[in-house]
Structure formats: structure tokens, C-alpha cells
Amino acid sequence: MNDMSTDSTEMDVTAVVANLGRRAKEAAQKLALASAEQRNLALNEAAKELRARARAILAANATDLDSISDKDAAFIDRLTLTEDRVAAMADALESIAKQSDPLGRTLASFDRPNGLKIDRVSVPIGVIAMIYESRPNVGSDAGALCVKSGNAVILRGGSESLHSSRVIVACLAAGLKAAGLPEDAVQLVDTRDREAVKLLLHSTDTVDLVIPRGGRGLVSLVQKEARVPTLLHLDGNNHSYIHESADIENAVGIVQNAKMRRTGICGATECVVIDRKIAARMLPLLAASLGDCKLRGDAEAQVILPDIAAATDVDWDTEYLSNILSVKIVEDLSEAIAFVQAHSSGHTDAIMSDDMEAAKRFMSAIDSAVVMHNASTQFADGGEFGMGAEIGIATGKMHARGPVGAEQLTSFKYLVFGSGQQRV
Structure with missing residues (x-):
């Protein structure tokens, strides 16, 4: 698993991750005691640094x-930063800084x-290890959300984004320093050695939670190797179901956006499911709206x-995660519910319908983290939910979803307040 072959290098990586x-x-112990004002100041100062160092970030991203090489367009899109994406x-x-203190x-x-008076109060988790692939802006979002919630974070981004991640993390560290908070609250695993991932997953003495965000390969590795508790973010095999009652024009526009706005994000629709009664009218219009999207259909769709x-x-x-969409015709x-339940990854699924009872039945039956009615699956995003950003979409059912x-x-x-009580 190690990209390097010598024992000495392996020991160096072990020492780096332990450190x-x-x-x-x-840092987590200090950050947990920091005021909301300090944590918000750190985020606002980090935002200033991102804007001030935008050219440096873009230069690093160009590197x-x-x-x-040999990467598809969707991967390159996820890796690419632009002036607009740095500004975002x-x-x-700044949006996270404005939110209420969690x-x-x-x-x-x-x-x-x-x-006895007993209060249950919210506290930080501690140290979070965030392991993600390709998208360097994930490091910024994850770092900010962890600072806001009083957690220290160790970021291990994809090796392809290492130069970008270095500058982004430096901006976050500068914000922490300006607020009088420990810069070690946001750290980067600054190595391409894949052994570092395994070591993080084994860091039971220092890491409280691991959050992986990436493809099936990463998630499978985490499921196999993790000794630290994990919050899994599985792939987005998302469905948009077009019910017989749907407004055809409206449904075409929604699905076109759900698939083609950005094909490389986890909220993109990957399969459209269409009622047989409207398929002959719906499918040609949808295909025309999708442009260069490649369709793969069942026998009826063909x-x-x-x-x-x-x-x-x-x-x-x-x-x-590309301009490919599968098409399933159902009775x-x-x-439709049976098909989506059988194939959905549990991320986000949607129904297009003007029949509210049908919509309610679909939304109750589909066991996904996000279920939508007459809306693009690409709204499955923390920013769109008013969270400022997200560390990912949790597809499990424990702790967060x-x-x-x-x-x-x-x-x-729990905080328990007494006045001299003794248990009999």
C-alpha cells in the first residue's frame, strides 16, 4: 500500500501522522474552550486570506x-479552481461565521x-480526520466547519490537489493565528504516501472521528481498515423519478439541471425513472434537452x-460522475419505488409529480438521506440547506445524516446539578 519502499520512509510517515x-x-482542547467570537474571527480572517492569496491558490492549482494525465473531464472539473470558486x-x-454557535x-x-437538575449540552467531538479526493475546496469547507464547531481537523486530500491544499490550509492557519487560536487546529497531511491514510484510520489515541469523502475505493478502504469511528459519505447513485402526473416541461427542466449542471458532483442524478404512460412523450424531449449526455436505456427506452x-x-x-445517464421505464x-430502493446508494432521490399523495408515498418509502419533490437533486448540498458549506453528505443513519x-x-x-444528594 505504501508508495515508497524503504522501512525508513515508512517509519517517517508513521512519525509524521503521530505528530x-x-x-x-x-489544539482541540484549546479550541473547545475558545469563545464563539474567537472562532468566528478566525473564519472571517481566513476568508480575507483566501481572497488575498487567490492568485497563489490558482497558481498552485495550475501546478x-x-x-x-489520463483523467476524465469530470475529475479535472472537480480538481479545477477558478476565481469564482476561490471567491465561493x-x-x-463568512457564511459559516454568521451562523449561530453550535x-x-x-x-x-x-x-x-x-x-437533581440535568442538562444535555452540545460539545465538540474532538479531533476529526477528513480524508477526501480531488476537490481542494473540500479542505476549506471542512476546516471552517470544524473550527466553527470547536473541533481540530487533520486534512488528507487527494495527492493530485496537494499544491492547492497547502495554500488553502495556510490561509486557514493564518485566520486561526489572527484570532489567537492554535494554528494546529487545522493541519494537512503533507505527503502523497498512501500509508498516511491507513495510519490515520488506526489513530485511536488521537483521532475521534474519521470522515471519508470520495469514491467507492476510498470508502471500501475505510470500511476495511478503520479502527476509529467513521461517518461515511458513500457515492451518489441518485434517481429522478417522473410520475405520470408530472408537468412534462417542468420535469424536463429539473432533470436537465439535476444531471448536467455539474456532472461530477455527488448530487448529480445518474438515473431517470419514467412512468410508462408518459414515456413516449417525455423521453424525446428529455433527450433533446440533455445535449451531449449519453443515454443508456432499458428495452422499452430503446x-x-x-x-x-x-x-x-x-x-x-x-x-x-460524467455526462452519462441511465433510463428506466416503469409501470x-x-x-418505481421498488427500483429506486433496490439501486439507490441512499444519497439523494427525487420525484417529479403534481399528485401530492403520490409524492408523499414516494418520499415516505424511499430510505435515502435526502428525498426531494419537484426539485433538482443538485440541491443536496450544505450551502443550499443554509449550512454555509458541508463536510459531505452522510448516507448512514447514526449520529448524522x-x-x-x-x-x-x-x-x-450531561451536566448534573445537585444540592448534596446522595444515592441510597
Whole structure:
């Protein structure tokens, strides 16, 4: 698994990761005691740094782009930073700073018959290891959300984005320093050695939670190797179902956006499911609206559009992250629900329908983190949910589910107030 072959190099990586963990743990203890004003100041100052160093970030990103080869367009899009995307990173930090403090909230309060008063209050998780691929802006979002929620974070981005990540993390560190907070609250694993990922997953003494954000290969590795608790963000094999009652024109526009706005993000629709009663009218209009998107359909879809490729069983379970869309024709709502339940990755699924009862039935039956009605699946995003940004979309059911913002990066503890009570 190690990219390097010597034992000495392997030991160096072990030492590096252990050192990051120790420093992060110390920083987390200080950050947990920092005021909301300090944490917000750190984010606002980091936003200023991102804007001030925009040219340096773009130059570093150009170096990253120059170093890759044999990557598809969707991967390159995820890796690429532009002036607008750097500005959006800074805007996200300021948006997060404006949000209510997720720490110290009284989640529940109750009095016991013996006079004890018990409060359940929100607290930081501690040290979070964020392992992600290709998209360098994820490091900025994750760092900001962790600072807001009082957690230290160790960032391990994709090796392809290392130059970009270095400058971004330097901006976050500058913001922390300006606010009088420990710069070690946001650290980067500054190596391409893949052994570092395994070491983070084994860091039970220093890391409290691992969050992986990437493809199936990364998630499989985490599931196999992790000894630290994990918050999984699986792939986005998302469906848009067009019910027989849907407004055809409206549905075409929604699905076109859900697929083609950005094909390389986890919120993109990968499969469109269409009721048989409207398929002959719907499918040609949809195909025309999708432009250069390559369609792969079942036998019925191929009868309607003879030029499209045949879908295989593999297609129904594939997150393309590209301009490819599979098409499934179904008899009715019941068959649509059964198909989506069988093939969805549990990320985001949607129904287009003017029948509210059908929409409610679909939304109740589909067991995904996000289920939408008459809206593009690309709205499955923390920023669009008012969180400022997200650390990812959690597809599991424990601790957090759906877009994970600052509030979802907290735990809780109980504060018990007595007046001399002794248990019998």
C-alpha cells in the first residue's frame, strides 16, 4: 500500500501522522474552550486570506492540473479552481461565521424527583480526520466547519490537489493565528504516501472521528481498515423519478439541471425513472434537452429512442460522475419505488409529480438521506440547506445524516446539578 519502499520512509510517515495527531489533540482542547467570537474571527480572517492569496491558490492549482494525465473531464472539473470558486470558498467561510454557535446549546433539560437538575449540552467531538479526493475546496469547507464547531481537523486530500491544499490550509492557519487560536487546529497531511491514510484510520489515541469523502475505493478502504469511528459519505447513485402526473416541461427542466449542471458532483442524478404512460412523450424531449449526455436505456427506452445504448445491470448501480445517464421505464409508482430502493446508494432521490399523495408515498418509502419533490437533486448540498458549506453528505443513519454542517459535528454531554444528594 505504501508508495515508497524503504522501512525508513515508512517509519517517517508513521512519525509524521503521530505528530499531527498529538498536535491536533492539544489544539482541540484549546479550541473547545475558545469563545464563539474567537472562532468566528478566525473564519472571517481566513476568508480575507483566501481572497488575498487567490492568485497563489490558482497558481498552485495550475501546478496540480499540470501534474495529472489520463483523467476524465469530470475529475479535472472537480480538481479545477477558478476565481469564482476561490471567491465561493471565502464566501462560505463568512457564511459559516454568521451562523449561530453550535456549542453550548442546551439540547434538553429535566428535573429529577430527588432534586437533581440535568442538562444535555452540545460539545465538540474532538479531533476529526477528513480524508477526501480531488476537490481542494473540500479542505476549506471542512476546516471552517470544524473550527466553527470547536473541533481540530487533520486534512488528507487527494495527492493530485496537494499544491492547492497547502495554500488553502495556510490561509486557514493564518485566520486561526489572527484570532489567537492554535494554528494546529487545522493541519494537512503533507505527503502523497498512501500509508498516511491507513495510519490515520488506526489513530485511536488521537483521532475521534474519521470522515471519508470520495469514491467507492476510498470508502471500501475505510470500511476495511478503520479502527476509529467513521461517518461515511458513500457515492451518489441518485434517481429522478417522473410520475405520470408530472408537468412534462417542468420535469424536463429539473432533470436537465439535476444531471448536467455539474456532472461530477455527488448530487448529480445518474438515473431517470419514467412512468410508462408518459414515456413516449417525455423521453424525446428529455433527450433533446440533455445535449451531449449519453443515454443508456432499458428495452422499452430503446424502442422510443432507437439510437441510445442498451443499459446493463451494472448501469443501474453506477455513479457515473460524467455526462452519462441511465433510463428506466416503469409501470407505476410501486415499481418505481421498488427500483429506486433496490439501486439507490441512499444519497439523494427525487420525484417529479403534481399528485401530492403520490409524492408523499414516494418520499415516505424511499430510505435515502435526502428525498426531494419537484426539485433538482443538485440541491443536496450544505450551502443550499443554509449550512454555509458541508463536510459531505452522510448516507448512514447514526449520529448524522444528509448534509453535515457545523451542528452535525458536535456531540453532547450531561451536566448534573445537585444540592448534596446522595444515592441510597
